[in-house]
Amino acid sequence: MKAVRIHQFGGSEVLQYEDVPDPRPRKDQVLIRVRACAMNHLDLWVRKGLPGIRLPHIPGSDVAGEIVEIGEYVKGFEVGQRVLVAPMYFCGQCPACADGRQNECAQFTVLGNAVDGGNCELLAVAPINLLPIPSRLGFNEAASVPLVFTTAWHMLVECAQLRPGQTVLILGAGSGVGSAAIQIAKLFNARVIATAGDEQKMAKGLELGADHVINHYKQKIGEEVRKLTNKVGADIVLEHVGSATWDESLRSLRPGGTLVTCGATTGWDAKIDLRFLFARQLSLLGSYMGTHGDFQEVMGHVFAGRLKPVVDRVFPLADIRAAHEYLATGQIFGKVVLTP
Numbered sequence: 059m060k061a062v063r064i065h066q067f068g069g070s071e072v073l074q075y076e077d078v079p080d081p082r083p084r085k086d087q088v089l090i091r092v093r094a095c096a097m098n099h100l101d102l103w104v105r106k107g108l109p110g111i112r113l114p115h116i117p118g119s120d121v122a123g124e125i126v127e128i129g130e131y132v133k134g135f136e137v138g139q140r141v142l143v144a145p146m147y148f149c150g151q152c153p154a155c156a157d158g159r160q161n162e163c164a165q166f167t168v169l170g171n172a173v174d175g176g177n178c179e180l181l182a183v184a185p186i187n188l189l190p191i192p193s194r195l196g197f198n199e200a201a202s203v204p205l206v207f208t209t210a211w212h213m214l215v216e217c218a219q220l221r222p223g224q225t226v227l228i229l230g231a232g233s234g235v236g237s238a239a240i241q242i243a244k245l246f247n248a249r250v251i252a253t254a255g256d257e258q259k260m261a262k263g264l265e266l267g268a269d270h271v272i273n274h275y276k277q278k279i280g281e282e283v284r285k286l287t288n289k290v291g292a293d294i295v296l297e298h299v300g301s302a303t304w305d306e307s308l309r310s311l312r313p314g315g316t317l318v319t320c321g322a323t324t325g326w327d328a329k330i331d332l333r334f335l336f337a338r339q340l341s342l343l344g345s346y347m348g349t350h351g352d353f354q355e356v357m358g359h360v361f362a363g364r365l366k367p368v369v370d371r372v373f374p375l376a377d378i379r380a381a382h383e384y385l386a387t388g389q390i391f392g393k394v395v396l397t398p
């Protein structure tokens with residue numbers, strides 16, 4: 059089959075579109091023909107080098123495809139069935155997994171991170187990771203959902219315990235996590251204040267349901283949030299930008315508010331004044347992907363049409379270098395999808 063592999067870490071030039079042996083599914087696995095694989099910022103981090111990656115490596119986390127072969131121990135699926143792959147790997151046996159907290163498993167990793175991913179034509183996966191796709195949802199749309207919607211759901215609903223009517227500040231409306239989080243927060247009838255970097259993204263943020271969008275280059279986020287909330291601040295701040303917005307994100311919280319973060323795209327060096335933390339009784343929470351339950355729950359809302367995939371652009375898998383360079387520009391709204 060054709061696959062994208064990296065044999066060394068580096069810039070987009072290390073991405074090789076090449077022939078590799080077809081994977082052989084084990085008796086307890088299912089073989090999927092990949093029809094679409096969405097990109098995430100993780101793809102860029104993996105390409106540049108992360109601990110735990112064995113080379114050569116196939117990146118790619120969000121896969122939608124068709125079943126082509128079913129191992130003899132697997133029941134309940136059919137050849138030809140359209141399926142989505144949950145982008146997480148876990149042991150399934152440890153106390154955390156048994157308790158449904160798969161993202162706390164010692165072996166937990168995201169598909170395409172410490173294990174080979176979906177930038178290829180064929181993928182062997184465990185049946186627990188498969189979810190049938192309803193016929194009205196296309197492969198590109200389906201593939202653009204799992205990682206970012208599961209992440210945003212876990213952050214808002216599980217970590218920050220979002221309640222109806224709360225005020226939520228969402229950084230980066232145009233990012234995958236941001237565009238998912240706006241919709242999830244609106245599902246809870248929250249008041250959503252989002253941020254974006256240009257007029258076009260601001261307009262799209264409003265279209266997705268945000269009540270207000272702040273231009274994070276031209277306006278001070280903390281000041282604007284205070285203005286919009288009658289000097290109170292936001293109940294929840296959803297962070298993933300990192301160094302560039304950390305101070306403003308903290309300033310935007312109301313006393314007793316919760317900041318939840320899942321990333322540090324602009325850098326991981328952040329400071330906090332401890333007097334501010336305890337006197338304002340803030341909660342700072344870290345979040346990594348989500349549980350299998352989060353995935354199932356959020357996909358139910360997507361399949362019912364209550365949450366919508368946001369696809370920015372589709373590239374052929376062969377144009378992987380151009381796709382990486384495009385994602386790195388940040389001039390996108392929603393997801394970039396690769397088709398083998």
Ligand SMILES: [Zn+2]
Pocket residue numbers: 148149150151152153154155156160163164165
């Ligand atoms: Zn486990």
